Each structure stands twice: as C-alpha cells, then as structure tokens.
Amino acid sequence: MKILTGKQIREADRYTIEHEPVGSQELMERASEVIAQWICNHIGQETPLFFFIGKGNNGGDGLAVARMLYHAGYSCYVYLIYGKELLSAECRFNLERLPEGVCRQEGGIVQELDIPGDAVVIDAILGTGVTGPLKDPVLSVVEMINFLPNRVVSIDLPSGLGTEFGNDGRLTVMAETTLTLEFPKLAMLMPEAGEACGRIEVLAIDLDARYMDAAPSPYYYVTEEVVRAQLLSRPKFGHKGTFGHVLLVCGSEGMMGAGILAAAAALRSGCGLVTLHLPIAERMAVQVSSPSALLSLDPGTCFSVLPRDLTRYASIGIGCGMGQAEETVAAFETLLRTYSRPVVLDADALNILASNPRLREYVPEESILTPHPGELRRLVGEWDDEEQKLELVKKLAADLRSVVVVKGAHSMICSPEGVCWFNSSGCAGLAKGGSGDVLAGLLAGLLARGYDSMAAAVVGVYIHGLAGEKCAAYYGEESMNSGDLPDFLAEAFMDIR
Incomplete structure (x- = not known):
C-alpha cells in the first residue's frame, strides 16, 4: 500500500472528482459512509457520540457521519467550533442536511460543554491541510479534548497532526483510534507523533487507482495482502x-x-x-x-x-x-x-x-x-x-x-x-x-x-x-x-x- 504526502492526497481527491467522475459532495459522502459503518461495527448504539466539527472538509465528513449515525439510531451531539459563515461549501452543505434531532451547539465557552462520561468523542476538526501550530479557537478545543476521560476517535488523522514531518512538540488530539482514509499518513508511523494516533484503522474510499498507481512515493505500508x-x-x-x-x-x-x-x-x-x-x-x-x-x-x-x-x-x-x-x-x-x-x-x-x-x-x-x-x-x-x-x-x-x-x-x-x-x-x-x-x-x-x-x-x-x-x-x-x-x-x- 503506497503512502502519499498531504499534497498528493489532495491531488488524488481532485483527480478522482475529475476522472471518475464524481462530485466533491459525493466523494465526501462515500468517505463518510465508510467511517459511519466502522463506528456501527465497533461502537454500540447505546453509546452517545459527541462530534467536534471544524470548518473544512474534515468537519464536513464529521457532519455527514453524524447524520448517518443519527438515522442508524445513535444519539449524536455536534459542537461547531466556527460559525456557519466560515465553513467550507462542503461543510456548510452537510450542516444544512443535519437532522433536527441532532443536538448542536455553535461556538461558546468550550469548557462548559456537558459531555457524558460514557460518550465517544469524534474528532472532525482538522484534516491533512494542517500547517503550523494550533491557534484558538481550535487550540482550546484540542486541549479540552485531551483533558477529557472519554474515548476519542479521530477522522483521517488526529487534529493538529501534520501528514509527514515537523510534529515534534506539536499539540494534537490524542486519539484512542484513528480512522485514516485510503492509507496511513507517514507521520502516524513514526515515533515523533505516532503515539497521538492510537490504533490505526485504514478505511478504503476508492480514490482513483490510476492516480494512486502513478503517484511517486518512496514510502509503503505492509499489509497482510502484501x-x-x-x-x-x-x-x-x-x-x-x-x-x-x-x-x-x-x-x-x-x-x-x-x-x-x-x-x-x-x-x-x-x-x-x-x-x-x-x-x-x-x-x-x-x-x-x-x-x-x-x-x-x-x-x-x-x-x-x-x-x-x-x-x-x-x-x-x-x-x-x-x-x-x-x-x-x-x-x-x-x-x-x-x-x-x-x-x-x-x-x-x-x-x-x-x-x-x-x-x-x-x-x-x-x-x-x-x-x-x-x-x-x-x-x-x-x-x-x-x-x-x-x-x-x-x-x-x-x-x-x-x-x-x-x-x-x-x-x-x-x-x-x-x-x-x-x-x-x-x-x-x-x-x-x-x-x-x-x-x-x-x-x-x-x-x-x-x-x-x-x-x-x-x-x-x-x-x-x-x-x-x-x-x-x-x-x-x-x-x-x-x-x-x-x-x-x-x-x-x-x-x-
């Protein structure tokens, strides 16, 4: 399994959208369905799910997953770190599709959130486009997540983690499980930051195989099939x-x-x-x-x-x-x-x-x-x-x-x-x-x-x-x-x- 850089991942998304062809919303829906299915297979319906949502596509994934799991019978709570006007188009689209039964809160004082002790926290704040150290309001949210006793599941990679290098000393979400899409990111596999990922689960979302095969990379992941x-x-x-x-x-x-x-x-x-x-x-x-x-x-x-x-x-x-x-x-x-x-x-x-x-x-x-x-x-x-x-x-x-x-x-x-x-x-x-x-x-x-x-x-x-x-x-x-x-x-x- 080939490991691509953060830049190549974004190019793979664009290539898939252009050549499959598939819309960006459809590709996000595809990824969200795979994530939701994993949660259904590993977390019981009696467990409350608390979603922390960023403003980009990682947040859009989280909102789509919350919608799917609500329809599957889960109690879902959504905390929006940013106001609606700051969300990406895909993220805003999935916010508008969120069922009325999903409890939601926008901004506010994060320390005052009432998160049940048995809830699983879903980290959907930041994805593969992270550059530089965290700043508020994300900084405060990540610090609070790491303070919580709850289990944490990160979507694609723990928020704050860079996809390759330069993670030493960087604040990130400390996940129990990371549901990474298509292939693990290089940073997950190295001591500098890999501890933040917990158990790594690789979920296939069928990015275009032609791009994946042609993309140059010196890094690979050993799987049972290999x-x-x-x-x-x-x-x-x-x-x-x-x-x-x-x-x-x-x-x-x-x-x-x-x-x-x-x-x-x-x-x-x-x-x-x-x-x-x-x-x-x-x-x-x-x-x-x-x-x-x-x-x-x-x-x-x-x-x-x-x-x-x-x-x-x-x-x-x-x-x-x-x-x-x-x-x-x-x-x-x-x-x-x-x-x-x-x-x-x-x-x-x-x-x-x-x-x-x-x-x-x-x-x-x-x-x-x-x-x-x-x-x-x-x-x-x-x-x-x-x-x-x-x-x-x-x-x-x-x-x-x-x-x-x-x-x-x-x-x-x-x-x-x-x-x-x-x-x-x-x-x-x-x-x-x-x-x-x-x-x-x-x-x-x-x-x-x-x-x-x-x-x-x-x-x-x-x-x-x-x-x-x-x-x-x-x-x-x-x-x-x-x-x-x-x-x-x-x-x-x-x-x-």
Whole structure:
C-alpha cells in the first residue's frame, strides 16, 4: 500500500472528482459512509457520540457521519467550533442536511460543554491541510479534548497532526483510534507523533487507482495482502536440502538465551536445516531446548573460530548474544571476508560494525541489518528529527547495498534504493528483551528458505509482529515474553496462508 504526502492526497481527491467522475459532495459522502459503518461495527448504539466539527472538509465528513449515525439510531451531539459563515461549501452543505434531532451547539465557552462520561468523542476538526501550530479557537478545543476521560476517535488523522514531518512538540488530539482514509499518513508511523494516533484503522474510499498507481512515493505500508503475495510455495517433492540451510552465530558464555531464541525462530521459518555455532560448554542448553537444531561447536567461550565449510550455508544470522571480545571481532571480520551470500546482522554484530567502520566494505550485498534505535545511532550518528533519521537510514542502506530494518512500533524496512516499507503488525508487548533475537533468527531462516533480502524482511517483520499480537492475545502484553514468540510464529504463518 503506497503512502502519499498531504499534497498528493489532495491531488488524488481532485483527480478522482475529475476522472471518475464524481462530485466533491459525493466523494465526501462515500468517505463518510465508510467511517459511519466502522463506528456501527465497533461502537454500540447505546453509546452517545459527541462530534467536534471544524470548518473544512474534515468537519464536513464529521457532519455527514453524524447524520448517518443519527438515522442508524445513535444519539449524536455536534459542537461547531466556527460559525456557519466560515465553513467550507462542503461543510456548510452537510450542516444544512443535519437532522433536527441532532443536538448542536455553535461556538461558546468550550469548557462548559456537558459531555457524558460514557460518550465517544469524534474528532472532525482538522484534516491533512494542517500547517503550523494550533491557534484558538481550535487550540482550546484540542486541549479540552485531551483533558477529557472519554474515548476519542479521530477522522483521517488526529487534529493538529501534520501528514509527514515537523510534529515534534506539536499539540494534537490524542486519539484512542484513528480512522485514516485510503492509507496511513507517514507521520502516524513514526515515533515523533505516532503515539497521538492510537490504533490505526485504514478505511478504503476508492480514490482513483490510476492516480494512486502513478503517484511517486518512496514510502509503503505492509499489509497482510502484501505479505501473502510474497509467500513462497512449498513443493511436494522438496526435501531438507531444497529448503536451505541456515547458520546462526549467536550466543556466548552466559548469553546463550539469545542463540536459543534465534534458533527456535529459524526452526519455524520453513528452512530445511538450522545449525547454531556456539561455545562448546553451552551445547546442552540448546540440545534440550531445540533438539531439531544442529550444532557447530566453538572451543572458546565466545565466537572465536569459523565453522567448517561455510559454503554449506544458504544464509548466516550473526550477532545475537555474541559479545564483542577481541577474538570475536577477529572471527567476525574473517567471516565477512570469507562469506559472500547475504547475512543477517543483529545486536553485537551491529555494534562491532559501528566500532570498526572499516568492516563495512566486507558486508555482503543484499544483507539485512536489524538495529533498534540505540544501535542505529551508533551506526549513523545522531539525528535532529525523523526526517533526518530517514535520510541517514537510506544512506546506510545505499552505502552497504543492503536492507536496513529499524525496529520499533512500525518497524521500517529500507531497501538499498531508498524505498521504505512501514510494518502494520505488532504490539507493545514485543518491547522486551529477546524479541529482536527471534526476529533475527526468523529473517536468517527466510533467507535460507529462498526469499530475497527485501522479501525476507517484509515477510519476516510482519510475521514476527503478527506472532506478537497472537502472543499478547493469549498472555497479555504485560506478561508475554520473547520465549513465547516462536510457537506463535506457526499460527501467524497459517493465518497468512
């Protein structure tokens, strides 16, 4: 799913109106019907709905939704921030169509509004045309909404939020749910402002596909349909050699949990064979926890010598719990100089790479790097804002001719060409130690299975997030842990297929 800028969104609306053809009111009605249907499906009729209405098309959407839901049996209350004379033509048109039974108030002292505690607040104040900080009267209204204990649903995006960058420190509505139209907006997917959106629901309103296909954008959104289209088939007469052999160089004395998690995930990836290279003294824990994994034994307490015959392996995952001992750094350099197929670099492999920039030239092309924000800073330096961060990630991916996965709430997958995919699956329960080890093992397994690096990253990150959702549904976000994740990978794969 392509992500467009605010300017492109407005152009897509105009193009749809001109080429479908459809009137602007009809397009607004189409969007409002989809929003109203979602509310009908998720909020009971006994719940009062309180609409805050701006003067533009976002307000027009809100008024149309209020009309539709009133006719569907909901109690709807409308607060108009601006007088009728200031409303856009579309917004004024929908105000005039509002049934008499919809309670309404125009302007006035917003703090004196009597909003029932069980009401759901519908934010229809500002849309994609926001520029600059909020000013009164909108400023006071947004502050009051954020003070309320009520659930808040924002239409298209939380009022005050810019569609792309520059949202750091900006006051916006803090929504529980955002019903975004056609595709998410870039700002929703980044830490700078994404928290304001709550849960993101993407509602299709059928903007003209010709414009959407032709519009240039380096940003995309990973959906279930995208992942399903990239899944490899499993030939009936395949065998363990057909499906690839992955080597995991993970773990060290006292840090074998990371290797065990990576191996468990690789064993769920669909690849044919998994070998874990580990210190000889740590072998028993792996043999007990993952008897399906083969072992390559290192005589030291950390990664110090290369496994025999690296040509046997279709991919390598390296770094989880590996440590940064002097002999490990030397062995890591030798591995990079020796092995030419794509590798997955995580944790200590990334830290070694950051501390020894000369090693970057030896990273095989089409590898996958999986930094969390701290590791990313060590690799690329500090950034002032999310826009600069994106540019630094694109440069890293281009310089290494590799894929960079920046882990987070909407993990970003950046190709060497600078195309960025934002993940749609996952939950806050994944923010625990070991989740990244599971992801690294899964990605290395998918590379061995036969996926190219970009497909492996897109599929693996989504499946990992979906497994997290399933894990949270079973254990809860607070109590789930990374050791639970590998088993839920199987359910995630089955769901997608």
